[in-house]
Amino acid sequence: MEFSIKSGSPEKQRSSCVVVGIFEHRRLTLSAELLDNASNGFIGDIIRRGDMNGKAGTSLMLHNVPGTLCDRVLLVGLGKEKEFREKDFSAAFRLAIKTLAETGAQDATFFLSEIAVRKRDIAWRIRQAAIIAQDASYRFDHFKSKNDDARRPLRKLTLIVERRNELTAAENALQQGQAIAEGSALTRDLGNLPPNICHPGYLAEQAQELADEFKLGCEILDRADMEKLGMNALLAVARGAQQAPKLIVLHYKGAKAGDKPIILVGKGVTFDTGGISLKPAAEMDEMKYDMCGAAAVLGTMKAVARMALPINLTVIVPATENMPDGNATRPGDIVTSMSGQTIEILNTDAEGRLILCDALTYAERFMPDTVIDVATLTGACVVALGHVASGLFANKDSLARDLLEAGEETGDRAWHMPLWDEYQELLKSPFADMGNIGGRWGGAITAACFLSRFTKKYDWAHLDIAGTAWKSGADKGATGRPVPLLTHYLLQRAGQVN
Incomplete structure (x- = not known):
């Protein structure tokens, strides 16, 4: 999709x-008022007749509106003006895109990006709109x-800013939003690919393509390299698989050579049967998504490289399948x-x-x-957080706060969970x-305690x-999370956002 930024009046747009947008109780936004004035009250008359009330989740498509140069006008309900927040902005924008996709319109000019969102500036609105x-x-x-x-798909989208002095900030935010969206799309593609195609070797090929680009x-690193390094935990998982394991390492050097890198490590189990502790058959197809951590860090790397951020970033992906066969690791090994x-x-x-514990040790070098x-x-x-928030654990509170803030900024939210010593006791062998494993209770916490x-x-x-990495049911598929959270955190670290 092609994006552009401009400033202008809605009735003058050839689109x-x-x-x-229309707020609840038929309250017109400024751009809707300008269209209404240009059309001699045409829009206001339609709204007063009850065709559109402005409730969130509603829309109305108008054709041949008098006094305008566009083919159509889409009115999008925004809900109550006093309660309009980030989620309402995002929902209205998403509804508009999906409605346009059903019309066959190939281009559109959005005045929703002008609408004020409490505590969010124009850069936030443009960045989120692109994503x-x-x-x-x-x-x-x-x-x-x-x-x-x-x-025909929507091919061109123009985002309007209210004032010309906002254009530079909006253009920068648009580039950031497009890069994040591009990284998220790569993450979703990798997650959605079937496991007979997206295996460890394929992930390594995709990483090499990123490196070349x-x-x-x-x-x-292949199996022999990992054996020399003593990565016996990772190799234990790979023992039952026909596909060879890989340890993938990418380095982006955007800062000075002496600057310490930020490292992202992504779990890359390209299919997880459970091994000898075999999973139930129902919905096992979704275990192709067990490499979404790997997909997310590769997608984040793509976004960072696309923006040429002034940081040093390293991505490490331990990649393997977890399969049962006569050579597979047994419970009790x-x-x-x-x-x-040592690990029982x-x-x-x-x-x-x-696989992560060996990759985390490898990161020390x-x-x-x-x-x-x-x-x-x-x-x-x-079970703890549902499909809304990712679980966040950290050995430093300030790091956790930075990641939580990045999640709030992007709507890709996380929740800070405890890492108290009392939970470590559950891992005794x-x-x-x-x-x-640490038993039935507090499973997400004891898993994090293990990694710590x-x-x-x-x-x-x-x-x-x-x-949060994928959805089940009719809309089954990878979500691209947490690429927005991670990328925004890295933008903060690079000093590219407030």
Whole structure:
């Protein structure tokens, strides 16, 4: 989709559609008033007849509005003006994009970006508009033999700012929003691909393509490399798989050579059967999404490289399948991790923490400023937080606050969970330094406590995205989260946003 920014009056726009907002109780926004004046009260008459009340979630398409140069005018309900907040702005914008997709309009001019949102500036509105527009337009139909939608897609979107002195800030925000949307789309594509295509080797190929496109440093470690490093926890998960495991490392150098990198580690289990601790058959197809942490950090890398942020960023992806066969790891096996700590594997379906712990130890060699791991780690986190917020754990409160703020800014929210020592007791094993599970209760917390034992040498945060990385049901598919949260955090670290 092509985007542009401009300042202008709605009645003068030569466009397939002009989009304006209406607040509840028929309260016209400024742009709607200007259209109403140009049309000699045409819009006001329609609204007074009851065709449009301005309630959130409603819209009305008008054709051939007098006094305008556009083909159509789309009125979008905004809800109560005094209660208009970020979620209302996002919902109105998303509704407008989806409504336009049903009309066949190939371009549109949006005056919704002019509408004030409490405590949010024009840069926020433009950035969010670009992200939402791309997200709402996303389709994954790579494997359909016929295209079900005969309509022409929306190709060009113009976002209006009220004042010309806002144009520079809006243009910068648009570039950021497009980069975030591009990273999210890559994340969704990788997550939605079937596991017979998106296996560890495929992820390594995609990483190499990113490296070639953006001139990144790229290292792909294979099984022999990992054996030399002593990554026995990661390799234990890979033992039952025919697909060879990979450890993928990408380096983006946007700052000075001596600046410590921020490291993102993404769980890359490209299909998770549970191993010998086999999962139930129902909905096992969704275990192709168990690599959404890997997809998210690759998508974030793409967004950062596209924006050429002045930071150093390293991405590490431990990638494997978790399969049962005669060589697969058994419950009761004990392995020695790269850190030297021993682990009794009590449940082979708690495999994500096993591949992550070796990747987190590997991260030490880069002398990181901060390490953030991203993983579809526990069903317990879905029970605790549902599909609204990602679980956030950190060994430094200021890091947690920065990530929470980034989530609030983008609507890609997280919730800070505890890492108290009392939970560490649940990981005790009579035969090894620790077990890989801590029992039924507090499962998301004990999983994070397990990872924390491998992160003593740097500031670290863990995002459990099991409830937010994909949707089930009729709208099944990867969401692209938490690319917006991560990218906004990195924008903050780079000093590119307030």
